[in-house]
Amino acid sequence: MQVDIGNALAAVADPGVTESGLEALDGQVGTAHERISAGRESGEFGYAALNLPETTDPSAIRSAVEPVADAGAVLTVGIGGSALGAATVSTALGPAAVEHRVLDNVDPAHVSAVLDGLELADTAVHVVSRSGTTAETLANFLVVRDEFEEQGIDWTEQTVVTTGSDGPLRDLADERGLPTLRVPAGAPGRFSALSPVGLVPAAIQGHDIEAVLSGAVAAAGQLSGSLFDCPAYAYGAVSYALDRRGAGINVMMPYVERLEPFAEWFAQLWAESLGKNGGGQTPVRALGATDQHSQLQLYRAGPRDKLVTLLRPRERPDQPVPDPGVEPLAYLGGTGLGELLDAEFEATEASLAAAGRPNVRVELDRLDARGLGDLLFGMEAACILAGELSDVETFTQPAVEWGKRAARGLLGDGTAPEADAVADKHRFLVE
């Protein structure tokens, strides 16, 4: 991962960071790096996520999925950090003969449509929940099991479970003898892509999960006490500095379709880790070049409240554009779609800079398994650094508990004062 922060500097952008501001910040980065290193060394919750590239055992994953090695499709049942990592990894690694679908919502029409689109007799199921009690995941899994049974298929032969050390899902897996992997104890869901949580479907698809991990190991080797030597920290530090200077929004805009789920994964990483104590950048998912025709007007001429992160691989296979044969389009002849996409990337970057809007360029050599591991690790390290600089508890998400209790209360699970608040809603209806 290479990070070019030139267009985030005050010489170009407003808000922007001066070079002296960066120097001052670098002292804080050094201190934060020491804290992060100490956390990694002692295996402290959260920081230990940065050890996953070394501690995740790909052969344990390969063994667990061996019983479903000949599946024609894989269905992940999870939500949030139990689904986005898997979707990110599988999609980024490219189309495979084994399709990967995800059930990460409880919309009944959608669940039916997904199940109808799968040949269940030929589908491996990967159920992921750390607690084993996540309402949406367990409800979906119950529906999936039922559908297998209705079709007379033994779901226990086709199901792999990834969960914590105890809980209903662990009990079920033990009782039925299902292949079971551990959600890493040291990492919250959003930091668990480089573990069985994110890698199981890719393994079933035949992707090179070992290379994903080795790309991440290489990125881990780049961590250092200075943002000037470490692309991940440069990204995290500049994002933090721009947030402090008014860029409360971070637009993640990859110029490659296969990283569309990555932008969602990044959005969770950033939002749940940093959105605390009344602060935290709001991540916005975008996609280049498409969203130039949807969002760029706002990014260039709207409020000066955004950092735009432009992400691409430096190399990609291209597809030639045939000669259009008409004059106004002659310039397209002899180009390629990828060449056009790269021109759009550079044009958008320059367009934002010309309007004084801060942006950062993040590049991978290639979008392959190693490049993906590098990217995921780099963004996790960037996020943890930004959390240290912001002085928040990066690895918790206390604000989601209220709603979970309310929802359970509404469904009749005991008495919850939160559920009573729902009935007291302040109404002002216009119809």
Place this chain on the structure above:
Amino acid sequence: MQVDIGNALAAVADPGVTESGLEALDGQVGTAHERISAGRESGEFGYAALNLPETTDPSAIRSAVEPVADAGAVLTVGIGGSALGAATVSTALGPAAVEHRVLDNVDPAHVSAVLDGLELADTAVHVVSRSGTTAETLANFLVVRDEFEEQGIDWTEQTVVTTGSDGPLRDLADERGLPTLRVPAGAPGRFSALSPVGLVPAAIQGHDIEAVLSGAVAAAGQLSGSLFDCPAYAYGAVSYALDRRGAGINVMMPYVERLEPFAEWFAQLWAESLGKNGGGQTPVRALGATDQHSQLQLYRAGPRDKLVTLLRPRERPDQPVPDPGVEPLAYLGGTGLGELLDAEFEATEASLAAAGRPNVRVELDRLDARGLGDLLFGMEAACILAGELSDVETFTQPAVEWGKRAARGLLGDGTAPEADAVADKHRFLVE
């Protein structure tokens, strides 16, 4: 469409609008409504978009698609406003035997994957570009044509064109005798969903486009000079008022998978229309319940800079959740997935309100063709109202031109000073 603004009031939320503030705003709404009505009556550019429900001729669309009536799939080639409306309509109306795919990006790997996934001999192509010169769309169309020719299939028998009154695409359509529809002259792309731009693929799929239009006609009949009588204006006015009070972000969060593209369509509508003169709310696309496990921490505990719009149908077919058979999950037995989803909706709404975070509830009776027409029209009217209140040129998008010229210059189309700026990029590389 029903709009409940109770949780956006100052009695609940900070930022929030007082009831007296709403009364004062209502005078401005009356004035804006007169302006909008006058624009509609004279067919003025942009305002005329609100006439599309009446002026769009569904039988012309039915005739144009008649030659491809037996296609097994339809491929839209367009970008931005020439693609999002079609994706929104087709997806919202539910799965059809005729699949709809969209090429709205020039990523070579993605274009190849989409084409590989289609039986071209059985695929209708809908090409959409007002100018007939949009680089991404024309490049993709050239690639698609070429692929048809390589497979020995006559693309001219399977292609429908929607474009302006002149330009290369119009010339081509005339020359080859292709069925051709007009991009409405009075509406920018992002306001053209209720025209051939948005309705052609749905017509090929056999959806009830007439009912979409009639739902929109009914919504048009609800426009009035007071936000207290008009759900669309209530939404637009409250969004505007909250933006002025610090909610610079508008999270659009439908609790139904089939409205996921709608959230993208809304994001374009809001961003390109209002993102001007250093102002404009930043739209953020979310999806309930999924993003509760990804974004809610930030929405509830991050900066007080957000309005969250919670959107759902009041009725939907449900799917029962089988009895889990274990105690900690017993509360799920006897519920349905839809019931769970609705509990999550209400819990999230209450959870935001309990934290004093402004949110608005938007409900449709049902997500059917009429309900969709109602929603699309309502959000367009809300956006135009917000534009009037903000005193911006709602129907232009001047800030995207710079980048378009730069990209063309980079590809060798004459001399463009913008392209030279790309070479002058300020670099500060960390690697």
